[in-house]
Amino acid sequence: MAVSPLLQTLTDAGEIGLVLLAPDRGILLWNAWMVHASGVKAQDALGSTLATLFPAVAATRIGPAIDQALDEGLSALLSSSLNKTLFPLMRRAGDPDRPEPMHQIVVIRPVSDDGRRCCLIQVFDITPMAAREAVLRRQARTMEALADNYRLSELHNRAIVNNTADAIITFGEDGSIGTYNPAAESIFGYSPSEIVGRSVATLIPELAGPDGTILSAPYLDHRTEVIGVLKGGARLFLELSLSSMQLGGQDLFIAIGHDITARKAGEEELRQQKEWLITLINALPDLVCLKDGNGRWLIANRVCLEMVGLRGRDYVGRSARELARMTTEHHDFLLATRDSDEVAWRQGRTLTFELTMPSPSGPRIFDMTKVPLFTAEGDRRGLVVVGRDITERKLSAARIQHLAHHDSLTELPNRALFQERLRQALASARRTQTRLALLFLDLDKFKDVNDTLGHHIGDQLLTAVARRLARCLRETDTVARLGGDEFAVILTNLSGAEGAGHVADTIIASLSEPFGLEDHEVLTSTSIGITLYPDDAESADQLLKNADLAMFHSKAQGR
Template sequence: MRLAPFIRTHLEQILDEWDRFARGMPPALALEQGALRDHARGMLLEIAADLESAPTAAEREDKSKGKAPLAPEVTQAELHGLSRFSEGFSVTESMAEFRALRASVLRLWGATHAESADVIRFNEAIDQVVAESLSRFTVMKDRRARLFQSLLDTSPDLNYIAEPSGALIYANPAFAAAVRLTQAELSDADFFQLAQEFIPDIAAQAREAMRSGVTFRGEMQATVALGDVRTYEYQLVPVCPPGGRCEAIAGNARDITARKVEEDRIRRRASHDLLTDLPNRGLFRERLEHEVQHAARTRLPLALLFIDLDGFKEVNDRLGHAAGDELLQQVAQRIKRRTRVTDTVARLGGDEFTVILTDVTESQHIDTIAATILGDLREPFALAAGEAGISASIGISVYPGDGATSEELVVNSDAAMYAAKSAGRNCYRFFTAAMREAPASLGKTP
């Protein structure tokens, strides 16, 4: 029996033998048995038809080299190549299928037949099938590579791949722009040296990622065009084959400046007074607690000034709430300009303000600040609705003499403020033990 009719007669037997081999390859394990046999059956029938044709010597030579003209319609071999690419087969695995197909046919047929011409023709047909399958496989692989290249090249993220030594394998245009180099200059660049400007321990991070096989994530800041400082979220991904040493480090850096600005804005809204942009009651409490602990460690006193405006309600009633808001904003600025960067000025609400004076080495400093603030607040305020005049009453408590805790300082400075009100306003008073029974408002929860 010639080979062509043998293939048709024993088609299922050949496919059974081939199937046992093909299903042992990892990508094929997830496929249904019928899907594995479909294209192989079609290719065998096409090969049988080819064996029964009468090609010229030149056509046979081209076919043996896999260079025969492609069929006008898509062949089973091309469909096989497309299918195997989609299923995750490598070129090596796909070619191994053809070796198994060749061996399956020749092993079953060769035991009882010796038609050398048919064997030669069969090998030529197999070579052509391999070429057709590989051409489709290659086309799809090249297309996918182009698409991924386009995706990376047009991405605003900084994408990169480097050797474990640091030699750059790939960097996209966004990366080149960030490090102010051309693509040509990047070909000889060292990734770790470039990134060290922004991430001093980048090499150590990459080594740890490759050692552990775990992606490293972090944040960095970089100065880009026109001196603009941007914040990036980056990752270093070890590229390690199963059971092997890491062969590269890949990753990207994404500009998260806008997100950081929004997060800061949200945090600030939660901790600052919207009208004056001063710390609000919650942040004031945190700062005071922190400063009390600091004073306990350094043994340097701190002073808490509670400021309540005199005459604010009258201005609000006479000129309106908009004028009242404008007045509070100007009051905040006048108080703030008399304090140091290390001090805290806060607005608790309404017309109540506080000042935390830290590291007070001389008690006279407290008197000077309080008197200066009183003088500043007595000066007229130029508002859009007209001129306004107010004053202030200030109560002062000092750590540790007037309280060992933040709560005691709050209550006692509030009592001292009421003493200043009772003394005729427009003055300041230090806390004394006699004031303990005075009303308290600052210590209350808003």
């Protein structure tokens, strides 16, 4: 049975594949769509069978469906998504040079032709639909994965919120509390049923203005220390972090409150301890200063600040260089402190030294101690500086030293210092091979002055004699009081005996001049004994004996 040309033309214009099989399975109709999709020409297909054209079809669901349609009059609908292999057709809708396998729906149904049962096969190209289906399936899997991730994220965030130690509270623009985590319940003492829906100002009063409106702007996006109010009315310190987000077109605020009550108590205790420390070190007579590991000043007591001219200045956290610019009088001194600081840190041990510092009352001497401090890792941690004013002790020691070697009445060297000076002068004379003269002298009739005018006049006479003797000598010479009215003179670097005689004559002439003592004019004279080194003797003892004998000889002659 041949298909009429009109039917062939009509089927060729269709958008689906059409195949008509005779009862003997021979192909009666093979439209243009099938030609294009299969690549089999109509003249090759007509009269042939599907098994001949597509041998693999026999093993697919298409063969049994055709048999059921022709033999039993049953229809079938086959899809390539369920039946992996149908017709081996190709789709060329995209790049003609790169065809792709076609996804199909195949409808097989019996048709009657003058009492004969034929089989009509309709092939629908569902490749675009399959592609969209694949995309939808991928999107569905993606959405499912996102939903799973969202659920996991929500569980994770809820676990964080529920297990954090900080209070987390959300509230709206009107301040009404929306959520309230377990930490907030623990900190403030309210259960969620007691506080949710109430104003956040119940917990943090500073968030509400005078008229009760919520003041969020001053606290957004930074940390602020605020006061929280507990259920019982007690107060605590909070570090508040406030942020906002848009939810449903309205502002939602998230408040995170960290309880810093313990920290504030520690800071207060530290502040008090610092005050006690400052009070303590200000009560000390010593100079005290604490520095950090970079040499910046942390604490200095009143003595220290007064000594360096920084009393009333803001010195905390400043280096020696910065402080030096704040005081001209102590500029160089402050800069110099850096050197001893570095020595203490570099040596890693306590450094002690004496330091003279200027002050309005004159130079002061300090016994300085610098103690370097280090961390467990060996890094510089700080420096403790303590200075004890030893000026008076030094002056006392100098006075004691002076008294031990000088006559208390005349301030002239005493016998001990005189003997030391004589040993030094002899050693120098030996080294330079020069002469040295030793003069012993005492005042004539000094006892009469004491007896007639009194001892206080006698003391004044001895002091005046000492001054005149000093004027008669060079700075390199020595005059000493040996006791009573006895004096001794050491003349160094003499070229001959004449020099000693000239000095002796000068002394005699000077002491013969009257002394005006109070209302008295006192006349006196002196007897002098002279001995020379090395002419008369070379040892100190022998020179002393010679001078003593020469003085008595002079006194005996009335000199």
